[in-house]
Amino acid sequence: MRFTSLLAAATALLGTASAWTLTDNYQGNTFFDGFTFFTGPDPTHGTVQYVDRATAESQDLIAVGGDGVVIMKADMTNVTPNGRPSVRISSNKTYNSGLFILDVKHMPFGCGTWPAAWMVGPNWPAGGEIDVIEGVNTQGANQMTLHTSEGCTMDTGASSQTGNWITTNCYVNAPGQSSNQGCGVGDPSSNSYGDDFNANEGGVFATKWEPDSGIQIWFFPRGSIPGDISSGNPDPSSWGTPKADFPFTSCSSSYFSDMVYVFDLTFCGDWAGASGVYNSQYGCPSTCSDYVINNPTAFTEAYWAINYLKVYQQ
Ligand SMILES: *[C@@H]1O[C@H](CO)[C@@H](O)[C@H](O)[C@H]1NC(C)=O
Numbered sequence: 001m002r003f004t005s006l007l008a009a010a011t012a013l014l015g016t017a018s019a020w021t022l023t024d025n026y027q028g029n030t031f032f033d034g035f036t037f038f039t040g041p042d043p044t045h046g047t048v049q050y051v052d053r054a055t056a057e058s059q060d061l062i063a064v065g066g067d068g069v070v071i072m073k074a075d076m077t078n079v080t081p082n083g084r085p086s087v088r089i090s091s092n093k094t095y096n097s098g099l100f101i102l103d104v105k106h107m108p109f110g111c112g113t114w115p116a117a118w119m120v121g122p123n124w125p126a127g128g129e130i131d132v133i134e135g136v137n138t139q140g141a142n143q144m145t146l147h148t149s150e151g152c153t154m155d156t157g158a159s160s161q162t163g164n165w166i167t168t169n170c171y172v173n174a175p176g177q178s179s180n181q182g183c184g185v186g187d188p189s190s191n192s193y194g195d196d197f198n199a200n201e202g203g204v205f206a207t208k209w210e211p212d213s214g215i216q217i218w219f220f221p222r223g224s225i226p227g228d229i230s231s232g233n234p235d236p237s238s239w240g241t242p243k244a245d246f247p248f249t250s251c252s253s254s255y256f257s258d259m260v261y262v263f264d265l266t267f268c269g270d271w272a273g274a275s276g277v278y279n280s281q282y283g284c285p286s287t288c289s290d291y292v293i294n295n296p297t298a299f300t301e302a303y304w305a306i307n308y309l310k311v312y313q314q
Contacts, residue, residue, distance in 0.1 A: 020099050020234050020312035026091070027308035028068040035089035038264075042088075046114065046266030047273065047289045048074075049083040056087050069105060073303030074265055077296050084292050084299070088264035095119070095259050095311065099234060100207040102132065103225075103307035107202065108265045109194040110301050111137050111284035112292040114272035117205070119259040125149050125172045128256035129182070132205050132217060135193050136272035137282035142192035144217045144244040146170040147182035152251035154183045161216075161245040163187050170251060180270075185244035191221045192243070198301070204229055208236050210314075211253040216242040234312060261311075263304060267292040 026034050037053045056062040056072075063071045074086040100119070108115040116134040121127015129147035144163065146152070147170060154168040166184035167177050174181070190196040197203070203221040206229065218239050220226060228235045272278060273288035285291055291298065 020236075020314055022232065022310055023098075023313050024091075024093060024311040025308065026310070027070070027306075029064050031064065031070045031306070032062060032089070034093065035091055035263075038088040038090060042083075042266050042269060044114070044266060044269040044271070045273075046269030047083045047112075047292045048266045048269075049080070049085045050088045050264075051085050055085075059085060061085060061087055068307070070306040071303055072263060072265070072306070074108070074267070074299050075296060076299045076302065079294055079296060081293055084267050084296075086265045086267070086302075088262065088266070090120075090260040090262045093260070093311075094121075095209075095261070096257060097209050097211060097253070097313070099236065099312040099314075100132075100209075100261065101229060101234060101308075101310045101312070102205045102207075103309075104133070104197075104202040104205065104304065105222075105307055106198050106303060106305035107133065107194070108302040108304060109138070109198060110298060111278070111282065112267045112272060112288050112298070113137065113265065113302050114267060114269060115265045115304070116262070118262050119207075119256075120262055121257045121259045127258055130207065130209070130215060130256065130259070131182075131184075132207050133193070137278060137284055138195075139193055139282075140196075141190050142187040142197075142219065142243075143184055144187070145182045145184035146215065146246055146251075147172050147180065148251070148255040152183075152255045154251065155247055155249040158247040158249045159245040160241055161185060161243060162241050163243045170246075170255070183246065185217075185246075187219060187243050189219075189221070192219050195301075197221075202305075206234065206236065206239070208242075209253075209256065212248070214248040214251075215244075215246040215256075217244040218242045232310070261309060263306075265302060265304065
């Protein structure tokens with residue numbers, strides 16, 4: 001062994017090697033500058049009207065508070081026959097690996113809502129999809145899901161996680177799974193989503209994507225956020241077992257490429273609005289679209305409050 005590699009080995013043993021370096025810090029007054037506002041029809045067929053930045057600003061659907069907290073919300077005042085105005089934004093930057101640390105203080109919740117914080121590549125599903133926070137209506141805990149082209153499955157024996165497998169084939173048209181179900185993991189803790197999450201002032205979702213070790217997602221509720229995250233020196237090796245562990249043994253990093261980070265809030269649509277879901281599963285009133293269009297005051301909880309999204313690379 002040459003001296004330089006000895007030195008590298010010693011450094012690794014001392015734990016000072018392979019630190020994660022901050023490359024993008026989305027927060028406060030400059031948060032929205034790094035994102036593009038999506039204004040097309042909702043690909044998931046929601047009862048929603050996505051607005052551009054100028055409209056979102058003039059209608060107070062986006063704001064940055066004096067405390068630096070970034071707000072994104074839906075219209076809470078008008079009857080909206082063409083769908084409820086809301087916001088969907090994608091990062092201008094694209095990623096092919098990294099550590100994505102998202103600190104959320106409040107998330108949208110309630111009958112009709114379908115919020116998500118997620119990553120997606122081009123030519124879906126070719127570039128893949130990683131859903132970090134997602135749920136519908138009055139869902140009780142978070143769901144973390146991958147969606148891919150054919151051939152990516154989850155080798156559950158190679159996975160070590162505290163969450164529960166819902167489905168294990170990430171292919172969007174997998175036989176024996178619902179259309180576009182993907183491979184999903186349920187967080188067992190109610191503080192990971194919705195009203196329990198909001199009552200606890202949210203927490204931190206950390207998503208680590210590395211070509212060798214797969215995709216892992218941790219959730220730390222407010223009050224239990226590791227000090228190395230708060231101090232900006234994240235060390236995933238000290239965080240313990242993740243909520244979701246998607247290994248690259250019978251999948252690979254090639255199913256995910258040039259991904260943007262997305263925040264959105266839609267209503268109804270393919271998942272939240274399906275009658276078997278909206279009425280039967282969650283006991284929500286009327287039909288989803290009728291409820292969303294006609295009851296603006298039902299949506300006072302339909303907003304994101306975000307402390308920051310920080311991206312680190314090795
Ligand atoms: C991000 O893209 C949007 C439009 O696509 C643009 O208006 C904005 O200036 C871009 N942000 C940066 C920092 O380049």
